[in-house]
Amino acid sequence: MFRKILIANRGEIALRVICACKELGIKTVAVYSEADRNSLHVRFADEAVCIGPPRSSESYLNIPHVISAAEITNVDAIHPGYGFLSENANFAEVCEASHIAFIGPSPDILRLMGEKEQARSAMLAAGLPIVPGSDGILADEAAALSEAQRIGYPVIIKASAGGGGRGMRVVRDKDELPAHYATARAEAQQAFGVPDVYLERFIERPRHIEFQVMGDRHGRVMHLGERECSIQRRHQKLIEESPSTALNPERRAELGAQVVRALEGIGYCGAGTMEFLMDENGAFFFIEMNARIQVEHPVTEMVTNVDLIKSQVRVAAGEHLENVVGKLEARGHSIECRINAEDPETFAPSPGRITVFQQPGGTGIRVDTAVYADAVIPPYYDSLVAKLIVRGRDRGEAIARMRRALEMFVIEGIKTSIPLHRKILAEPDFEAGRLDTHFMDRYAVVTAGHR
Amino acid sequence: MTQKNPKKTSARENTGKKSSESKALAVPGVDLRQLEQVLEFMSQNSLEEFEYANGDLRIRLKRALGDPNSAAPRALPPRPEIVVPREAPDQAPAPWAQDSSDERSKEARRSPDPPSAPEADEANADLHVIKSPIVGTYYASPSPDASAFVKVGDDVSIGQVVCIIEAMKLMNEIEADVGGQVVRVFIENGEPVEYGEPLFSLRLAGKK
Numbered sequence: 001m002f003r004k005i006l007i008a009n010r011g012e013i014a015l016r017v018i019c020a021c022k023e024l025g026i027k028t029v030a031v032y033s034e035a036d037r038n039s040l041h042v043r044f045a046d047e048a049v050c051i052g053p054p055r056s057s058e059s060y061l062n063i064p065h066v067i068s069a070a071e072i073t074n075v076d077a078i079h080p081g082y083g084f085l086s087e088n089a090n091f092a093e094v095c096e097a098s099h100i101a102f103i104g105p106s107p108d109i110l111r112l113m114g115e116k117e118q119a120r121s122a123m124l125a126a127g128l129p130i131v132p133g134s135d136g137i138l139a140d141e142a143a144a145l146s147e148a149q150r151i152g153y154p155v156i157i158k159a160s161a162g163g164g165g166r167g168m169r170v171v172r173d174k175d176e177l178p179a180h181y182a183t184a185r186a187e188a189q190q191a192f193g194v195p196d197v198y199l200e201r202f203i204e205r206p207r208h209i210e211f212q213v214m215g216d217r218h219g220r221v222m223h224l225g226e227r228e229c230s231i232q233r234r235h236q237k238l239i240e241e242s243p244s245t246a247l248n249p250e251r252r253a254e255l256g257a258q259v260v261r262a263l264e265g266i267g268y269c270g271a272g273t274m275e276f277l278m279d280e281n282g283a284f285f286f287i288e289m290n291a292r293i294q295v296e297h298p299v300t301e302m303v304t305n306v307d308l309i310k311s312q313v314r315v316a317a318g319e320h321l322e323n324v325v326g327k328l329e330a331r332g333h334s335i336e337c338r339i340n341a342e343d344p345e346t347f348a349p350s351p352g353r354i355t356v357f358q359q360p361g362g363t364g365i366r367v368d369t370a371v372y373a374d375a376v377i378p379p380y381y382d383s384l385v386a387k388l389i390v391r392g393r394d395r396g397e398a399i400a401r402m403r404r405a406l407e408m409f410v411i412e413g414i415k416t417s418i419p420l421h422r423k424i425l426a427e428p429d430f431e432a433g434r435l436d437t438h439f440m441d442r443y444a445v446v447t448a449g450h451r
Numbered sequence: 452m453t454q455k456n457p458k459k460t461s462a463r464e465n466t467g468k469k470s471s472e473s474k475a476l477a478v479p480g481v482d483l484r485q486l487e488q489v490l491e492f493m494s495q496n497s498l499e500e501f502e503y504a505n506g507d508l509r510i511r512l513k514r515a516l517g518d519p520n521s522a523a524p525r526a527l528p529p530r531p532e533i534v535v536p537r538e539a540p541d542q543a544p545a546p547w548a549q550d551s552s553d554e555r556s557k558e559a560r561r562s563p564d565p566p567s568a569p570e571a572d573e574a575n576a577d578l579h580v581i582k583s584p585i586v587g588t589y590y591a592s593p594s595p596d597a598s599a600f601v602k603v604g605d606d607v608s609i610g611q612v613v614c615i616i617e618a619m620k621l622m623n624e625i626e627a628d629v630g631g632q633v634v635r636v637f638i639e640n641g642e643p644v645e646y647g648e649p650l651f652s653l654r655l656a657g658k659k
Contacts, residue, residue: 049643052646068587071588
């Protein structure tokens with residue numbers, strides 16, 4: 001087992017990893033930028049090293065500084081958290097070269113999963129369904145028509161060089177296609193300098209459902225159930241829950257087995273999440289893999305009683321999955337709200353000093369945060385203030401619990417998304433489980449109508 | 452490495468202080484502006500007590516924290532700012548356990564025992580503190596048997612190499628960002644340094 005671990009991250013996840021290490025009897029080293037001098041992760045680590053000025057590129061993303069800090073403190077391993085360097089294959093390689101264990105998958109796997117197209121090809125070859133699409137860029141209108149015929153309408157034309165909604169056109173039947181094909185190409189040329197487009201099946205109301213996985217260094221992978229993350233705004237998740245109302249035990253077992261088979265096939269190690277879209281007919285399509293621990297991991301921890309961070313450390317140290325996770329027993333329902341330092345209506349960031357921070361408590365409540373009264377939220381990093389996670393015996397109880405927890409969570413001095421979460425939790429569609437990734441678009445329309 | 456106990460810094464100063472213009476509170480022999488600076492310093496470094504004695508005058512400042520767990524941030528041991536202690540500060544030296552398996556591995560940061568504090572030097576307008584721009588291990592000389600790049604009293608020109616910081620097996624030559632005379636060296640050979648760590652203070656060229 002590792003003696004000492006450096007956490008190459010900040011904020012709540014750095015603190016989370018420190019918690020796991022303390023419980024495992026492992027010494028910890030925190031790294032911090034000058035803006036994070038008074039952070040909780042610095043406070044609670046056994047040692048701390050300043051690695052740069054506030055800007056991430058010069059501190060948390062600065063590989064030489066992070067590795068140097070690991071060397072001068074003589075750590076055995078580095079936990080990269082999420083974001084920052086957690087999926088940086090180059091960083092994982094530098095760790096290896098410096099004889100420091102990287103708590104995560106191998107550099108090759110990171111590279112594979114980091115390239116969306118490569119990841120999809122690999123998973124397709126491993127037997128997972130992916131969103132049907134054209135095999136590369138469309139040569140001309142005729143190719144577009146034949147591909148669309150093969151894939152099945154509705155389809156979406158997408159610019160290969162970019163995203164953000166530009167160079168995208170939804171086509172519902174073949175008569176519309178020529179015009180949309182031309183417009184999409186023109187837009188792509190305008191926006192990205194390259195007119196190339198490709199085709200994909202268009203899913204009207206997709207649900208974002210992801211599977212938590214864990215692999216050991218002995219070839220075994222297991223899944224720990226799914227999370228539904230359909231409540232998103234501009235691809236930023238706001239609320240996650242487990243289990244998903246879209247899956248029954250049979251479907252879960254079937255998909256889980258496919259995922260395990262695919263990942264054992266490539267020798268996946270460490271924690272990871274396989275992201276899928278489910279269409280209106282219940283068909284699942286693999287979209288991408290996050291080869292790291294995720295923000296919303298507590299949701300899975302609450303229903304499975306498995307400490308995912310400790311598990312990461314233990315499998316990285318060479319332990320067998322059977323001993324680390326053992327027999328999985330998922331019980332109850334869990335929901336998480338990501339509380340951000342943002343205006344709940346305009347979503348404008350709201351950094352500053354927190355004057356009051358009163359967490360809710362009681363049965364089934366968990367708050368993951370690195371924030372405290374009098375702390376200053378710096379403007380340089382993400383706006384996550386706290387994760388509020390609840391667990392109930394069933395979804396109804398979890399919802400009721402989340403509603404009262406949100407009501408009793410007092411944060412003053414900055415604006416937070418708590419009022420927004422309260423509104424979402426009050427929506428009949430949410431309570432009924434009528435979820436899809438356009439939920440927030442419809443909801444925004446609803447609230448706009450109310451003003 | 453900083454210890455967990457609440458800090459107590461006591462100091463004696465032989466020279467008396469002139470009293471400041473009275474505002475709301477006037478205490479003979481006390482400069483309120485300096486007291487405010489001390490309070491701010493205490494607050495920033497989570498110090499709980501500060502004691503000052505000068506003849507019959509004795510001032511004791513105590514923060515209303517009371518929590519024995521509210522220790523200073525872990526990275527740097529707090530150093531007295533305004534008053535330079537004549538005797539050693541009343542704090543336990545940082546544990547500096549050497550890992551027997553690796554002579555370079557250190558379980559704790561270095562002990563807080565410089566001749567005088569970098570913060571005091573930073574506050575001095577005539578002095579410039581050269582800080583480490585990277586993370587690594589400090590070496591005072593180009594090789595183990597060579598003499599140090601600079602020593603106290605040396606004149607240094609801007610761009611001159613003042614030390615080496617080793618990071619990831621690369622020896623980085625650290626250059627002076629100003630010209631001046633070396634007043635103090637804060638770091639010992641072979642010690643780990645973090646980003647922003649004070650290395651030297653220079654008296655700027657042209658200043659006495």
